[in-house]
Amino acid sequence: MGKIIDGKAVSKEIYADIKTRVSSYKNKYGRVPGLATLLVGDNPASRSYVRSKIKRSEEAGFTSYHRDMDNSSTREQITGQIKEWNNDNSIDGILVQLPLPEHLRKDTASIMDTIDPAKDVDGFHPENAGLLARGTPRFIPCTPRGIIELLKHEKISTEGKHAVIIGRSQIVGLPLSLLLLMKSEYGNATVTVCHSRTRDISSLTQQADIVITALGKPRFLTAEMIKQGAVVIDVGINRVDDPAAKKGYRIVGDVDTEAVLEKASAVTPVPGGVGPMTIAMLLLNTLNSFEIKQK
Ligand SMILES: NC(=O)c1ccc[n+]([C@@H]2O[C@H](COP(=O)([O-])OP(=O)(O)OC[C@H]3O[C@@H](n4cnc5c(N)ncnc54)[C@H](OP(=O)(O)O)[C@@H]3O)[C@@H](O)[C@H]2O)c1
Known part of the structure; x- marks a missing residue:
């Protein structure tokens, strides 16, 4: 049985650190x-x-x-x-x-x-996208940055690993592929990026040490699609009908979490995995912007 990576708990640690830094800056600046x-x-x-x-x-x-x-x-x-x-x-x-x-x-x-x-703390401006592509990022888009922070926190090394990302959007898949390729401690991976025209995705995910799903299709990644011991990062946020739920729906990711947990070494849940990290990274990027200005 794999480990559930608690993104909510990690984000709380990050908020506490940000709060401490902000209160010290108030006196200093x-x-x-x-x-x-x-x-x-x-x-x-x-x-x-x-x-x-x-x-x-x-x-x-x-x-x-x-x-x-x-x-x-x-x-x-x-x-x-x-x-x-x-x-x-x-x-x-x-x-x-x-x-x-x-x-x-x-x-x-x-x-x-x-x-x-x-001031582009979402990291979407072409100048910031270019800096990331060059390997010298200023503001990294929040969700990909949150994923790298989660891997760091869990001490899941990416060096030399095969990472397969499903999704090539400008806000998740593409910048994440650049981060994982960077010559840095939580980069240096071999990266495969899949999208809607990719043939036989299973044959690629079955080779992956790390699978990141960012496509927005409920329970797309099944246990059969991964190898034993893989790390699975689920970015998807999908509403599925659930008459038993108060709102008539519930939120699920792109991964069949229960089944995948039986085979993976670690999985991020939805909700409570990557999602909470995204807002934490927005705050961290804003704090970094403030810090750059003070220098
Ligand atoms: N947790 C968070 O904080 C967070 C943040 C952002 C997004 N999300 C969620 O993450 C998911 C992706 O978001 P996004 O903004 O990146 O979405 P997007 O812009 O719609 O991109 C989806 C990507 O998935 C690919 N795709 C779609 N169906 C596919 C299939 N059947 N097989 C393989 N690839 C497929 C698309 O391929 P093409 O390029 O060929 O169309 C595209 O590259 C959504 O569920 C979104 O709600 C979560």
């Missing part, structure tokens, strides 16, 4: 990190994510700035707000919650690109 969040529209899941981010940042002692903009907001109104925050020295991190409303989807990249790269 006379200010604390500032995180600005922008929510456009009324997507309930986005509202709930933003609420958690604000709550966590305030608990850590940050100053938080928030603006709610309605569904019909224009590209210019949104970039106007971002530019105002770019010029505000008390703000170290800017987060625009995605996805944007339907009529703005095509403008997502150009809106995100107006964020000052020195």
Whole structure:
């Protein structure tokens, strides 16, 4: 039976460390990190994510700035707000919650690109993506950074290991592949990236020492698809109907966790694995942005 990696417990340790550092900076520099969040529209899941981010940042002692903009907001109104925050020295991190409303989807990249790269704590700006690809990252996207921090915490070495990632998105799969390839202690892996056009994914995952699922398909990875003793990191967040649950649904990952645990050496659960690490990394990136400015 494999170990369940408790991402919630690890994130709590990180929050405690951030809080201590913030309170010492308050005396030393006379200010604390500032995180600005922008929510456009009324997507309930986005509202709930933003609420958690604000709550966590305030608990850590940050100053938080928030603006709610309605569904019909224009590209210019949104970039106007971002530019105002770019010029505000008390703000170290800017987060625009995605996805944007339907009529703005095509403008997502150009809106995100107006964020000052020195405040782009989500790490999506082309300048930060380029720095990561070059092997000299500034802000690492939060979910991939959270995964590396979990591996570090669990002392799961990646050096020389075969890591198979399922998913090649800009926010998870692709940056994670770059991190695992980096010439660093928790890099130096041999990386295979799979996507919807990959043939015979099982034949690849069966060779993997570490499998990372980031595709958004409930229980996609089964026990038959992994080798004995593999480490499995489940990034997926999927709603499945469950009449017995209070809300009529429950959240599952991309892994058939119970069956996979019988064969794997360690598995991250959903919920309580990678998810809690993502917000912790947002705070850590904002703290790092603040620290860079003090130097
Ligand atoms: N825990 C967290 O904090 C966190 C953070 C971010 C995302 N997530 C979750 O992680 C999952 C992935 O998120 P994302 O934003 O990366 O999603 P995304 O942008 O939709 O990307 C999904 C990726 O999976 C690939 N894919 C889809 N179906 C596949 C299949 N049947 N076989 C192989 N590959 C397949 C897609 O291939 P193509 O490129 O060919 O389309 C794509 O590369 C979602 O469930 C999301 O909710 C969790």
